[in-house]
Amino acid sequence: xxxxxxxxxxxxxxxxxxxxxxxxxxxxxxxxxxxxxxxxxxxxxxxxxxxxxxxxxxxxxxxxxxxxxxxxxxxxxxxxxxxxxxxxxxxxxxxxxxxxxxxxxxxxxxxxxxxxxxxxxxxxxxxxxxxxxxxxxxxxxxxxxxxxxxxxxxxxxxxxxxxxxxxxxxxxxxxxxxxxxxxxxxxxxxxxxxxxxxxxxxxxxxxxxxxxxxxxxxxxxxxxxxxxxxxxxxxxxxxxxxxxxxxxxxxxxxxxxxxxxxxxxxxxxxxxxxxxxxxxxxxxxxxxxxxxxxxxxxxxxxxxxxxxxxxxxxxxxxxxxxxxxxxxxxxxxxxxxxxxxxxxxxxxxxxxxxxxxxxxxxxxxxxxxxxxxxxxxxxxxxxxxxxxxxxxxxxxxxxxxxxxxxxxxxxxxxxxxxxxxxxxxxxxxxxxxxxxxxxxxxxxxxxxxxxxxxxxxxxxxxxxxxxxxxxxxxxxxx
Amino acid sequence: xxxxxxxxxxxxxxxxxxxxxxxxxxxxxxxxxxxxxxxxxxxxxxxxxxxxxxxxxxxxxxxxxxxxxxxxxxxxxxxxxxxxxxxxxxxxxxx
Numbered sequence: 001x002x003x004x005x006x007x008x009x010x011x012x013x014x015x016x017x018x019x020x021x022x023x024x025x026x027x028x029x030x031x032x033x034x035x036x037x038x039x040x041x042x043x044x045x046x047x048x049x050x051x052x053x054x055x056x057x058x059x060x061x062x063x064x065x066x067x068x069x070x071x072x073x074x075x076x077x078x079x080x081x082x083x084x085x086x087x088x089x090x091x092x093x094x095x096x097x098x099x100x101x102x103x104x105x106x107x108x109x110x111x112x113x114x115x116x117x118x119x120x121x122x123x124x125x126x127x128x129x130x131x132x133x134x135x136x137x138x139x140x141x142x143x144x145x146x147x148x149x150x151x152x153x154x155x156x157x158x159x160x161x162x163x164x165x166x167x168x169x170x171x172x173x174x175x176x177x178x179x180x181x182x183x184x185x186x187x188x189x190x191x192x193x194x195x196x197x198x199x200x201x202x203x204x205x206x207x208x209x210x211x212x213x214x215x216x217x218x219x220x221x222x223x224x225x226x227x228x229x230x231x232x233x234x235x236x237x238x239x240x241x242x243x244x245x246x247x248x249x250x251x252x253x254x255x256x257x258x259x260x261x262x263x264x265x266x267x268x269x270x271x272x273x274x275x276x277x278x279x280x281x282x283x284x285x286x287x288x289x290x291x292x293x294x295x296x297x298x299x300x301x302x303x304x305x306x307x308x309x310x311x312x313x314x315x316x317x318x319x320x321x322x323x324x325x326x327x328x329x330x331x332x333x334x335x336x337x338x339x340x341x342x343x344x345x346x347x348x349x350x351x352x353x354x355x356x357x358x359x360x361x362x363x364x365x366x367x368x369x370x371x372x373x374x375x376x377x378x379x380x381x382x383x384x385x386x387x388x389x390x391x392x393x394x395x396x397x398x399x400x401x402x403x404x405x406x407x408x409x410x411x412x413x414x415x416x417x418x419x420x421x422x423x424x425x426x427x428x429x430x431x432x433x434x435x436x437x438x439x440x441x442x443x444x445x446x447x448x449x450x451x452x453x454x455x456x457x458x459x460x461x462x463x464x465x466x467x468x469x470x471x472x473x474x475x476x477x478x
Numbered sequence: 479x480x481x482x483x484x485x486x487x488x489x490x491x492x493x494x495x496x497x498x499x500x501x502x503x504x505x506x507x508x509x510x511x512x513x514x515x516x517x518x519x520x521x522x523x524x525x526x527x528x529x530x531x532x533x534x535x536x537x538x539x540x541x542x543x544x545x546x547x548x549x550x551x552x553x554x555x556x557x558x559x560x561x562x563x564x565x566x567x568x569x570x571x572x573x
Binding site: 196341 | 479483487492495496506513515519522526528531537539557567568569
């Protein structure tokens with residue numbers, strides 16, 4: 001049985017039975033990276049020797065009869081915006097090109113405790129700002145299904161790594177769809193947990209009220225397993241909620257009886273690609289055939305979500321990114337006139353286009369005279385968007401929708417049109433504004449051979465329901 | 479958003495922009511702000527702003543001393559330091 005292409009549960013079975021050692025398994029993925037990544041460019045860095053050394057230690061632990069953690073030797077790729085002690089964490093930015101964190105992010109600690117092999121660091125849009133991974137200062141990641149197309153973003157490296165069979169699991173971060181949209185484009189499962197479910201300690205901040213770390217995997221079970229590892233309370237992130245974390249993988253195969261799925265007319269309005277629509281509708285038919293009920297709901301404020309998001313997120317970003325001052329860490333310009341000019345030149349040279357654009361929007365929207373008109377207004381609409389979901393979830397268990405209005409677009413197609421790029425996030429960013437969990441599950445393929453995902457949303461902290469609903473579909477479509 | 483506002487905002491953001499960036503951002507930010515204006519269609523007079531998705535109360539912890547980052551670690555990423563301090567250009571200059 002081949003390793004690459006197996007599910008995480010199959011791999012764990014092979015490791016547990018001794019059919020495959022962790023070194024053999026890790027080697028197989030490293031070989032796949034060596035074969036595919038020169039084209040796909042999903043990884044910013046990976047270190048074969050280091051990965052194999054981690055694998056040897058896990059094999060030794062198993063040999064000694066020690067109890068292994070939940071990942072028990074599975075490789076996990078990590079988006080390069082989560083701090084790893086002693087190893088570069090660049091956020092795909094010149095600003096942090098030489099930054100080596102003195103501490104581990106909470107999720108990295110959890111991966112190590114779970115006996116994962118940290119196989120490499122994946123590419124992203126600079127500081128996670130973008131929907132195509134083209135905003136990386138270092139390389140352009142390509143869609144593993146067709147190299148002319150974008151993998152989506154900002155966790156495009158993680159999605160392409162899983163989609164290209166270069167790792168069974170990966171972590172991404174999702175501020176407006178940055179896990180779900182690339183998961184959809186690359187044909188993998190990607191989940192954004194509820195805001196507060198996973199500690200953001202050590203995640204380089206973009207928009208702190210929206211950022212959330214989540215799993216990417218080849219199947220729903222893999223995503224459930226990885227979520228279980230990273231979820232749960234951490235006192236170092238004061239927004240991380242102290243709630244029990246269910247054993248997601250245990251209940252996963254039980255179908256949800258009497259499941260009611262909401263669909264919103266607003267999600268099927270103009271601008272939605274016909275193929276995407278028909279794949280989502282076919283997914284609903286599969287649910288119906290499994291005994292679920294599909295019910296029309298209304299999310300009347302969803303048409304304001306992109307505008308709301310593109311005020312709130314840049315405002316938070318402009319504040320968060322003020323820390324890059326060329327003094328404490330990161331890049332500093334070589335030549336400048338004085339202290340103020342040192343800041344401005346450092347930031348002008350260290351940040352790329354999209355990051356500058358968002359800092360500008362946020363600074364403007366927060367500046368004297370505009371704060372009420374933009375920032376406060378957007379926060380009020382944000383509440384209306386959340387209340388739409390509260391009302392909808394009184395009637396339905398989950399909401400189904402497209403992930404993205406189109407299948408993957410060509411590399412370069414949207415780079416000069418920021419607004420068109422922002423509209424890519426139309427269906428995903430409401431979940432970040434409302435704080436609710438969302439998942440993208442592979443649902444079909446376009447006539448051009450590109451994967452298309454189905455998005456499911458659930459109420460806050462109902463990840464278990466979301467995963468079970470996603471698994472139902474995955475199983476039903478088999 | 480006009481050129482003057484772009485330049486003022488860049489100053490506030492401590493962001494040195496090239497001439498071509500100023501031109502490009504003036505156009506792009508104007509487009510974005512025009513788009514964002516659709517929010518004005520909504521009456522939000524009686525709506526409380528929502529700054530956070532999960533509106534839970536403040537989390538407090540005991541005020542106990544704990545170790546912090548060692549100086550060498552804290553300085554290890556500094557663009558310029560003398561091993562004791564972060565070094566910056568002079569803030570006060572003559573004249």
